[in-house]
Amino acid sequence: MFNAGIVFKECVIYVFLLFGLKGGRKKMCLAVPMRLIKFEGVNGIAEIDGVKRNVNLSFIENPEIGDYLIIHAGFAIQKLDEKEAMENIRLIKEMWEMQ
Amino acid sequence: MKYLSEFRDIKAIQKYIERIKIILNGQKISLMEVCGTHTMAISRYGIRSIVPENLRLISGPGCPVCVTPNYYIDRAVALAKEEDIIVATFGDMLRVPGSLSSLELVKIKGGDVRIVYSTMDALKIAENNPSKNVVFLGIGFETTAPTIAASIKEAKNKNIKNYFVLCAHKVMPPAMKALVANEKIGIDGFICPGHVSTIIGSNPYKFIPESYNKACVIAGFEPVDIVISIEMLIKQVIKGKPEVEIQYKRVVKPDGNTFALKTMYEVFEPCDSEWRGIGVIEGSGLKIKKDYSDFDAEENFEVEVETVRENKECICGLVLQGLKYPYECKLFRKLCTPENPVGACMVSSEGTCAAYFKYSDM
């Protein structure tokens, strides 16, 4: 059965999310990991979408080229755990497929 | 970008919201976030408007600039007026109004105020300007404090004698304790801060479920992270089994970042600290240890600071505790805007008033 109220609410939600997501992409939020492309000692260079930043690696155990790093105020504060990221994504996809 | 699209998947968000509605089943629950990046993300993605009405999402004191009291800003302003001092700061401090002035106004009048991206940049300014004293404004929570500690250690190692920190760092768990104990706010659970927890881990929050019977989930910053965390929290509340869970496992580990913690506590020690609008919270601040007092601006500079004044109309203090919404402030959108901020909560990009101004039509 067609329910105009529900359809309208869904549309509002969609528009809200779409705006939010677009705005989110434009901004380079500090929550977005950057990839380590070069380092010497504790000084490294990390990159995202062509933007490069100097990054201090003092707080990272065994950094490696290609690591995705969470960066705050010029310091890497953690490596992204890819196994956990994949597990998150698996759960999201599972949710997707649920009826 | 790595994995980003999955964590912004609209269909997944809608599904989680549907599930949240079913689990809530009409029950009233209030959750508070205490991280400025969460405040911004919740507003930006319109999450408050898509969750059921009986789920209240409150913003807490997660914006470091906002919780910094006026007397600190006044002190920074007084230092910036001194001829031989360069004040170095992260950008969001520049426009915060103090009692009578701001760093931006001092800069316009010729004060040497420089914006840096990292403390190491401030240290370089000190090295390049040996005839001046460089004072870095050390504000921020556990995410930022280790980076400032690292710069102080580096200054000591390199024997840089003209680098100082005006320290007003804060730690989050004691503030959460004060908030959870305040029944007027009525918090059922915390969306725990993702980056603070990257440093401190999940253990420091354990007292919240254990002593206060309230839920805790450490959340990531993408919209899917946030709705998953909300679902985890309301499940804990409804089952009556509060605990500390980590949703942001791809970054946060139970023990946090031990290297950063070690650096932080080598240079700083806990102290009581004043939060704007909330007052002094026991053990909620960090001060520079005696061994590093040569780098403590508080110890090394005497400046005359104007009498502290607060704008009586600004209800920032109540907003920071989740007791009022920004639109309940008389000045919101009228006299107080991001271009002309009256209070700190409108200045910082992470402030609750700024978030409501930008993303809410209320």
Ligand code: SF4
């Ligand atoms: S809108 Fe402006 S004046 Fe009102 S509480 Fe927020 S910061 Fe203060």
